[in-house]
Amino acid sequence: MVKFEYLKETPSQTAGPYLHIGCTPNFIGNDGIYARDLGSSMVAEGAKGERIVVSGRIFDGAGATIKDAMVEIWQADADGLYNSPEEPRGDADPRFTGWGRQPVDMETGVFQFETIKPGQVPFPDGRMQAPHISLWIVARGINLGLNTRLYFADEDEANAVDPVLQRIEHKHRIQTLIAGKIDGGYALDIYLQGDNETVFFDI
Amino acid sequence: MTQHDGAYFPRDRNWHPKLLTPDYKTSVLRSPQKPLISFGNSLSETTGPVFGHNDLGELDSDLIQNYARSGESALGERIIVHGRVLDESGRPVPQVLIEVWQANAGGRYRHKKDGYLAPLDPNFGGCGRALSDDNGYYAFRTIKPGPYPWPNGVNDWRPAHIHFSLFGSGFAQRLITQMYFEGDPHIALCPIVNTIKDPQAIDMLTAKLDMNNTIPMNARAYRFDLVLRGRRSTLFENRLEGN
Numbered sequence: 001m002v003k004f005e006y007l008k009e010t011p012s013q014t015a016g017p018y019l020h021i022g023c024t025p026n027f028i029g030n031d032g033i034y035a036r037d038l039g040s041s042m043v044a045e046g047a048k049g050e051r052i053v054v055s056g057r058i059f060d061g062a063g064a065t066i067k068d069a070m071v072e073i074w075q076a077d078a079d080g081l082y083n084s085p086e087e088p089r090g091d092a093d094p095r096f097t098g099w100g101r102q103p104v105d106m107e108t109g110v111f112q113f114e115t116i117k118p119g120q121v122p123f124p125d126g127r128m129q130a131p132h133i134s135l136w137i138v139a140r141g142i143n144l145g146l147n148t149r150l151y152f153a154d155e156d157e158a159n160a161v162d163p164v165l166q167r168i169e170h171k172h173r174i175q176t177l178i179a180g181k182i183d184g185g186y187a188l189d190i191y192l193q194g195d196n197e198t199v200f201f202d203i
Numbered sequence: 204m205t206q207h208d209g210a211y212f213p214r215d216r217n218w219h220p221k222l223l224t225p226d227y228k229t230s231v232l233r234s235p236q237k238p239l240i241s242f243g244n245s246l247s248e249t250t251g252p253v254f255g256h257n258d259l260g261e262l263d264s265d266l267i268q269n270y271a272r273s274g275e276s277a278l279g280e281r282i283i284v285h286g287r288v289l290d291e292s293g294r295p296v297p298q299v300l301i302e303v304w305q306a307n308a309g310g311r312y313r314h315k316k317d318g319y320l321a322p323l324d325p326n327f328g329g330c331g332r333a334l335s336d337d338n339g340y341y342a343f344r345t346i347k348p349g350p351y352p353w354p355n356g357v358n359d360w361r362p363a364h365i366h367f368s369l370f371g372s373g374f375a376q377r378l379i380t381q382m383y384f385e386g387d388p389h390i391a392l393c394p395i396v397n398t399i400k401d402p403q404a405i406d407m408l409t410a411k412l413d414m415n416n417t418i419p420m421n422a423r424a425y426r427f428d429l430v431l432r433g434r435r436s437t438l439f440e441n442r443l444e445g446n
Contacts, residue, residue, distance in 0.1 A: 011408060013408070018314040021314055022330045025328070030313055074251060084251055084372075129245065143221065143230060145379060146222075164242050167240055197235055197236065202239040
C-alpha cells in the first residue's frame with residue numbers, strides 16, 4: 001500500500017469580537033501602528049469600469065443585525081481579470097486591487113465597499129460565470145469563515161446560465177445572492193440562519 | 204495555463220469546528236442551518252490578493268515596540284512566536300501575509316468594546332503582521348497575553364491566545380484561527396477550543412515552548428507552524444478540445 005503523506009489544514013477558530021484590533025485597527029481608533037487599514041481602498045484614480053457602491057447588513061437567526069462582523073470581498077476587474085499572480089489569462093487593471101475588507105458599522109451594522117462592477121470570469125469547463133463578487137464573512141460566533149457570492153439584479157440573462165447558481169437545487173434560494181439595484185450601486189442583506197437564509201458555499 | 208491552476212483540496216469540515224457548537228453560545232444564532240452548496244474551484248477561488256513588503260512597516264512584526272512610547276516597551280513575558288507556513292502537501296508557502304492580534308499581559312484588549320477591569324498597557328497596541336519568507340518562515344516578537352473572562356458560562360475564561368489571520372495564494376485558502384500556549388490548563392476547559400472535536404487538531408493550535416530559539420536574557424520562544432489548504436495538479440482538467 002502506498003501511504004500518502006499529507007498534513008492537515010490548521011483548524012479554524014472564530015475571529016472573535018475584537019477582530020478590528022488586528023485587521024482594521026485604524027477603524028477603532030488604534031492608529032499610529034499601520035498607516036492605513038489594508039483593503040480599505042480598492043479603486044485608484046483612472047481605474048477602468050463602472051464605479052459602484054456595494055452595501056448590506058448581516059442578520060442572525062433571531063433577526064438582529066450583527067454589529068461586530070467583518071466582510072472581505074474578492075472580485076475581477078471590469079474586463080473579468082483577477083489582480084493575482086494566479087491569474088493565467090493576462091494582467092488585470094493595475095488601478096484596481098480586486099480585494100476589499102470592511103468591518104460592519106458598529107452602530108448600524110452596515111458594510112460598504114466602493115468598487116467597480118466586475119466583468120465575467122470563466123468556469124473551469126469553459127462556460128462563463130455571471131458577474132459576481134466573492135464574499136468572506138467572519139465574526140464572533142462564526143467558527144469558520146462563511147463564503148458566499150453577490151450577483152447583480154440587472155444581469156438576469158447571465159445569472160440564468162451561471163454555473164454556480166445552477167448548482168443550487170432549491171431555485172427559490174438563488175434570490176438570496178442577488179443584490180438589488182439602489183441609488184449609486186447595489187445592496188444585499190445576508191441572513192445567516194432561518195427562512196430567508198443566504199446560500200453559503202463550500203469552496 | 205500555468206501549473207498552478209489546480210483546485211484546492213476540499214476542506215475537512217469534521218476536522219474544522221462545525222458551525223453550530225451550542226456550548227459556544229453565540230454560534231447558535233450565527234450558524235447557517237441549511238447545507239453548504241459545493242462546487243469545483245474556478246478562478247474566483249484559486250486567485251487571491253497578494254501583499255508585499257511595501258504594505259508593511261518596519262516595526263509591524265514587533266508588538267513589544269510598535270505601539271510603545273519612545274524609550275519604553277510593553278509589559279509582560281517577552282516571547283518570540285515563530286514557525287513555518289506550509290500547505291497540506293508539506294510545501295512551504297512563501298510571501299503569505301500573517302496578521303495577529305491579542306490582549307495584553309493582563310488579558311485586556313485595546314478595543315472600545317472590551318470593558319474588562321484589568322488595565323490597558325500604554326505601550327501595547329496588540330496588533331502585528333508579517334510576511335513569510337521564501338521558505339515559509341515567519342516570526343513575531345510580543346508579550347505573552349493573559350487569560351480573560353468572557354460572558355458565555357458564568358465563569359468562563361479564555362486560555363492565553365493570539366489570533367492569527369492568514370492569506371494564501373487563493374481566496375479559498377483564507378483562514379482565521381487562534382494560537383494557544385503549551386501547558387495552559389484553560390485549553391481543556393474552553394468552549395471555543397472545544398468547538399474542535401479532534402484532540403490532534405487542538406494540539407495543532409497549541410504552540411510549543413522552543414528553548415533552542417529562545418534568546419538568553421531576552422525573550423523565550425514558542426514555535427507555531429501553520430498549514431494552509433493544498434492544491435491538486437491539473438493533469439486531467441476538463442477543458443474544451445483545442446484549448
